[in-house]
Amino acid sequence: MSARTYLNGIEGAWIPTHDRGLMYGDGLFETVLFVDGVAPLWPRHRTRLEAGVARLGFALxxxxxxxxxxxxxxxxxxxxAVRITVTRGVGxxxxAPPVPAMPNWIVAASSAPVVAPDWCARGIRVRCCSLRLAAQPLLAGLKHLNRLEQVLARAEWNDAEIAEGLLGDSAGRVIGATAANxxxxxxxxxxxxALDECGVAGVCRxxxxxxxxxxxxxxxxxxxMHxxxxxxxxxxxxxxxxRGIDAQTFAPGAVTRGxxxxxxxxxxxEPADG
Known part of the structure; x- marks a missing residue:
């Protein structure tokens, strides 16, 4: 089944090239898992969207x-996997943001990625990225459209055995992964x-x-590491x-399994094998 895309509720419509989300990253997005038409974590996605647009200063x-x-x-x-993108619209x-703003919203759906059973059972290997996240308390926690830090971090490796990269800040603190908490x-x-200076506050978190x-x-x-x-x-x-951060090894424990x-x-x- 091909992906479906909607702009402001209209299937197949195109986002204007001068939309502020495209031009400046002026907007937010959510990636929502739907299982048989139901999104179990939708209330948390909704809460984050509402908090995000309030902080950016335009209406949801x-x-x-x-x-x-x-x-x-x-x-x-x-x-x-349904991505909901909300931008400030055209200006x-x-x-300078338009007043009043007329937000655009885009919905795009595709099949959710299949997670390898071995990843869930034995765990994944990750690496420590050299990129350091910049502190910006006004944007900390938001899932805003500017993901260039994550793009540059993900470009640091091409080893298929490494599933994720860990990111820290300039003060030497661990913040999270490129696409996970x-x-x-x-x-x-x-x-x-804590994600009060940088990082994304995920709904799963x-x-x-x-x-x-x-x-x-x-x-x-x-x-x-300890x-x-x-x-x-x-x-x-x-x-x-x-199960591994660079050369350091770990084993899944009772908290993770629970x-x-x-x-x-x-x-x-997905259900566990066997």
Whole structure:
């Protein structure tokens, strides 16, 4: 089945070339997993969208229309990855935002990526990226359209055995992965980096925070390398154990396995083999 794309609810329409999302990255996006037409984490996607447009200073299009079109776009796909993009819309040339803004919204659906069973069972190998995320508290946590830092970080390797790259900030703190949030278990405590200066606050991360007692704060590279368990979270891949960071090895533990079971019960991960 070919991908379906909608602009402001109209299938097949084209985004204007002078839309501010294309010109300046002036907008936000969500990548939503639909399972048989239902998005289990939609309330968290909605909350992040509403908070994001409020911080950027323009109105969110009708949220019920966004969801309805996303459901329509996902029809016929057992597991669909639906990207919802909201931009400030079209304005005069230059950085000054139009007042009032007339946002554009784009919905595009395709089959969700298949996660290798071995990744879920044994874990993935990741590397530490040399790129350091810039601090910008006004944008921290948002899933805004400017992903150039992640693009440059992902360009650092082409080894098919490396599934992800870890990113830190200029102060030596671990922030997360190029397309996932990071959790570590040390001495029985579940930890995740604070994202008040940079990084994306994922919906899967928010779900873990709601289900577990988690210490949110500064996490150094040394602390990470001495963790008992490490796992990544993302809306499309769910809970992925990390079995190696560069030369350091890890093994999936009870915390990771427990969360994987909960995610499978919600339909957010494929059932385990066997």
């Amino acid at each position: 299009p009708p949220i019920d229309a966004l969801l309805a079109v996303a459901q329509q776009a996902s029809s016929g796909l057992a597991r669909a 005069e040339r230059g950085y 990071l959790f570590a278990v040390r001495g029985g405590r579940l930890l995740t980096p 928010a779900e873990v925070l709601a289900r577990r007692e988690v210490a949110v704060g500064s996490l150094t590279w040394n602390e990470l 963790a008992d368990e490490v796992f990544l979270t993302s809306s499309l891949r769910g809970i992925l154990p990390v 969360l994987q079971q909960e995610w499978r019960a919600l339909g957010l991960m």
